[in-house]
Amino acid sequence: MNSSLGSEIDSFYESAPPLKERDSIMEKLNEFVELNCKGTKRVVCVTSGGTTVPLEQRCVRYIDNFSSGHRGAASTEYFLKAGYAIIFLYRRGTSQPYCRSLPDDPLLECFEATDELNIQVRQPYSEAVKRAIRDHHAAVAGGFLLKLPFTTIFEYLQMLQMVAVSLRSLGPLAMFYLAAAVSDFYVPWKSMAEHKIQSGSGPLDMRLVQVPKMLSVLRTEWAPMAFCISFKLETDTKILLDKADMALRKYKMNAVVANELLTRKEVVVVVTDSEKISVQRDKTEAGSDVENPLVKLLVDRHSAFINDFNA
Ligand code: PMT
Numbered sequence: 001m002n003s004s005l006g007s008e009i010d011s012f013y014e015s016a017p018p019l020k021e022r023d024s025i026m027e028k029l030n031e032f033v034e035l036n037c038k039g040t041k042r043v044v045c046v047t048s049g050g051t052t053v054p055l056e057q058r059c060v061r062y063i064d065n066f067s068s069g070h071r072g073a074a075s076t077e078y079f080l081k082a083g084y085a086i087i088f089l090y091r092r093g094t095s096q097p098y099c100r101s102l103p104d105d106p107l108l109e110c111f112e113a114t115d116e117l118n119i120q121v122r123q124p125y126s127e128a129v130k131r132a133i134r135d136h137h138a139a140v141a142g143g144f145l146l147k148l149p150f151t152t153i154f155e156y157l158q159m160l161q162m163v164a165v166s167l168r169s170l171g172p173l174a175m176f177y178l179a180a181a182v183s184d185f186y187v188p189w190k191s192m193a194e195h196k197i198q199s200g201s202g203p204l205d206m207r208l209v210q211v212p213k214m215l216s217v218l219r220t221e222w223a224p225m226a227f228c229i230s231f232k233l234e235t236d237t238k239i240l241l242d243k244a245d246m247a248l249r250k251y252k253m254n255a256v257v258a259n260e261l262l263t264r265k266e267v268v269v270v271v272t273d274s275e276k277i278s279v280q281r282d283k284t285e286a287g288s289d290v291e292n293p294l295v296k297l298l299v300d301r302h303s304a305f306i307n308d309f310n311a
Helices: 004-016 022-036 070-081 106-110 121-140 153-175 217-222 238-248 291-310
Strands: 043-048 083-090 111-113 119-121 145-150 175-177 227-234 255-260 267-271 275-279
Touching: 004 217, 022 083, 022 145, 022 153, 043 070, 043 119, 043 153, 070 083, 070 121, 070 175, 070 291, 083 121, 083 153, 106 111, 106 121, 119 121, 119 153, 121 145, 121 291, 145 153, 153 175, 153 217, 153 291, 175 291, 217 227, 227 238, 255 291, 267 291, 275 291
Parallel strands: 043 083, 043 175, 083 145, 175 227, 227 255
Antiparallel strands: 111 119, 255 267, 267 275
């Protein structure tokens, strides 16, 4: 890592507001690691949803992005099915594992009152609700699914660092699947207005600073032996694969998943140092999604990575 990136990273962390629940997050992480980081159990940290960039310290306004968290939530289900333990680092309010087939407002739409005292699941949702509850509880009760919510870019990057350092001892058994849409620009805490920015003072002139790419430090310092998958999103297909290839080499990722905004639910391309593999949703199967074959492919590649490491 070059020294200018190092100082950008230091200044990001030094100026970030301290994480409110740091101690309890650390406690949950320690418990999770103790339970899962034994023998040959594999662990994946799935990041999901978009980070916000607050514009005021007592935040009224913020910059956000489009990410729904669908990719992360769906992938988490498939990783659990493949036997992984998961740290699901997700944006509050975005898609959750096992809830994808439920309506947006499940409590109000899935349940109905049968009389003054009793509530039941409404018929059209009955099977989906029971399955969601059963699978979710099994994963959480077994200790295989730890959910950690974030909202801002400050929270996300502090939590990612804590997770990565906690998983370092797993070496190649740990995977990072970085599907979160991470803000590229932010307002440093110290130069941010404390109170609500007043609209009467005319056009708003605000300087946003570049968020340092943490992929390098994740790779070189936090968890150097882990299997790392980052994502590349573009809206212009002409530049997508070149940018993914550049990210692969620059940040020494094991693979970069390239996707285009409008087709991201249908097809992605997994870029490695020797291949570009197109992964498609199976259109002949109702309710299928692209995350199913994507996770299968990455699990296979992770197995090969672990075998090479142990050879
Ligand atoms: O959530 P959905 O609606 O289902 O959509 C899924 C998705 C399109 C968000 C997902 O598939 C995806 O592509 N996520 C990454 C989007 C993104 O932030 O791309 P990027 O090109 O800006 O960043 C590339 C990588 O660098 C990402 O893995 C990101 O975690 C990482 N990054 C980005 C910025 C930054 N300052 N530091 C980083 O480490």
